[in-house]
Amino acid sequence: MLSNWVRYVLAPYYLTEISSQAPWCPRWWEHPQAIARLHALWTAWQELTTPEAGGWTGPSVWHRDHLDPCISALRDPSGPFAACMIKPDHNQHIIPEQPYAEPLP
Numbered sequence: 109m110l111s112n113w114v115r116y117v118l119a120p121y122y123l124t125e126i127s128s129q130a131p132w133c134p135r136w137w138e139h140p141q142a143i144a145r146l147h148a149l150w151t152a153w154q155e156l157t158t159p160e161a162g163g164w165t166g167p168s169v170w171h172r173d174h175l176d177p178c179i180s181a182l183r184d185p186s187g188p189f190a191a192c193m194i195k196p197d198h199n200q201h202i203i204p205e206q207p208y209a210e211p212l213p
Contacts, residue, residue: 111137113150122175123183130183133192138203141188149178 114136126132136142156162156170181187191202 110143110147110150113153114146117153118146118149122179129185131185131187131189131192132183133189133201135192135201136189138201139188140206142182145178145182149174 123132124130133139133142136146152174153170156166156174159166162169182189184190188204191204192200
């Protein structure tokens with residue numbers, strides 16, 4: 109399940125210190141862009157960390173081609189967590205307004 113993977117694998121092993129230059133939101137599931145990216149990252153991890161599917165170099169490929177670009181995009185100062193800052197003395201969680209797209213006529 110994605111939420112367990114984020115909580116027990118991604119967050120403790122792959123997220124570094126939280127700052128304005130590398131934000132993270134512990135309520136990541138409330139950010140649609142984060143859900144989409146993390147789901148893609150998780151499914152790639154499932155495939156590439158299985159030797160039968162990803163081979164023995166699959167984990168390295170996952171880090172290079174999936175983890176690094178995804179984490180860079182998510183934790184970019186203008187990314188989906190830009191308005192969320194978690195510090196011992198400051199806890200802020202803001203979900204940016206989602207853009208509207210009109211349906212085709």
